[in-house]
Each structure stands twice: as structure tokens, then as C-alpha cells.
Amino acid sequence: MPELPEVESVRRSLLPYLPGRVIEEAVVHHSKVLIFPTPQEFVECLRGARFERLERRGKLLIFQLPPGVLLVHLGMTGQITFRDPGRADTPFERHPHTGLERTLQHPLDQHTHISLHFSDGCALLYRDIRKFGKWRLIRRDNPRLQNELARVGTDPLTEDWQFEPFFQAVTRSDRAIKAIILDQQVSAGVGNIYADEALFVAGIRPEVRGKKLSRPRLKKLFKAIPEVLQKGLKYGGTSFSDYVDADGKKGTNQESLLVYGRYGQPCYQCRQTLLRTTVAQRTSTWCKVCQKA
């Protein structure tokens, strides 16, 4: 589900609620998504903890709540929502153009694995249908924390996104370019949707080997990656089925995607029918006219 724009939308939508708030009680309903510590230690460590900051690197949410740091990866279907029992709940709203239904404040159901409760009755709920998401609570002085953070590479929406390191990483590799930009060390936060979008914008076929790509073509891709991510963010993320922000709102970027999910439909640029192949074990949609080998 969530790639950088979705995770960042979740982060931003949580900001009005979290900083300064103190956890009264943490509840682990199903421990599958909790990697460490044990549920007992998790609950004990979080009782009385105060949210300080909420950061993000790539697809990783970083909750600073001393003495610990909570790392959350949403996997494919993870949802973090803020529940306020005092707020009027709207069971659904119809999107004016698409008719898409949007649900606010998801219920505590069998897919809700973790809840963090505050003294005023509000709560942070974690729901994850497929249970691919992961929660890790690590003390700040634990060296494991740096190991976990080091697994995430350069985030394309930061000033660390520089052309030379990107160029080196790509041209050093014989892998398909799509596999390279899906590599979280190379471009942290890019997933299947935005990889296809960026490759289309740059006019590069997904299966082209990294070392075959010229400097000018990679310059285009280097620019396209943050562009498509920014666009996704502008529309509040891409919601095909599960993605919602902290208020339960879906994004609308699915309406402006250029290629992802448009297999068999005409390319917006040349009207050629879009193709679908498997690259890097992921379904890839692309245009044989607009994207060159």
C-alpha cells in the first residue's frame, strides 16, 4: 500500500494530534505485527510516554517518544488512524467526482492489532489486514536503533537526493532500472506505483539495465522521481483499496496516475495501448512508444 507520499500524508495528518500527548495505556490486541520487544515490555515501556516528534525516512515512520523510538512500517495494508470519540463520526462520504466511499475513524475490528490510548479518551489505532506491517520499539541508547535506521537509504524529498551518488548507484549495476529504484538504499520510499510513474515520465522502459543508461536519461529520471512523489503527496496519496490517513481520509492521486493501473488503456501522450510485464517480480505498466529501451 503505502509508499512515500502515503506515509508522509499519514505523518502530516497525525501532527495536529500527537506532539505533547501522553500515552495512558498501550494495548497489543494481536502481536503478529510487533517485532520487538515483547508485548509485555512494549506496554510497560509506553505507559506514560510522551510523543515528542514524528519523523519519516522513506516508508518508515519514526515516533520519538523518550526514552524510546518507535519505528513503524505500514507494509501493504497498514493504517494508523486517530480516534476521537468526541468528534462526530461520519460513516462514509462520497467523493464528488469518483463516487469513492471514504470511511472516517475505522472501527476497532479483528484487524486492529495495536491501540495507544490517551487520558482524554482519544486513541491511536493500528489496523493492518495483511499483517505485513512492522512495529519496533527501541530504546534510544540501543545500538540496534542505528542499524534499523541505516537500512533506509536516501529519501528523494530531502537535500540528500543528489545526482552523482544516484548516477553511480545506477550505472554500477546490471539490474533492471526498476529494481534499482525500488531498492530502498537507492531511493527510499519509492514503491511499485511511483516507480512506474517515474519511469514513464523519464521515458525509460522498466527492464533496461542500469549500466546501459546515459547520463542525460538518468538526469531525467533523477528529476522525475521526486516530481511524481511530490505530485502524489499533493493529492494526499494514492488510494486503491486500503490507504487512508490519520483522519481516515483516502487520497485522490489514483485519479491522476499516468500509467500505474492503466494496463490496456491508451497512453495519455500517444494513445498507444499500455503494456504490462513483470519486472523485478512486480507488475509493471509502461508505454512502448513513450518509453525507450
Next chain:
DNA sequence: ACCTCGACCTGGGCGC
């Protein structure tokens, strides 16, 4: 170092 495959999970959509 890289590829492919299967695993981890649940649910929705489709064809029969």
C-alpha cells in the same frame, strides 16, 4: 552480487 521463487497474510474481483 544478482536473480527467481516462495513465504508471509487477507480480501476483492472474476469466470465458471
Next chain:
DNA sequence: TGCGCCCAGGTCGAGG
């Protein structure tokens, strides 16, 4: 209505 199959925003480990 129901069953079986395929698909899905992600990652990880095994084996070649």
C-alpha cells in the same frame, strides 16, 4: 451462491 483462481502500495530468506 459458491468455489477456485489471480491479483494487490512490501520485504525477507533460501537456493542457484
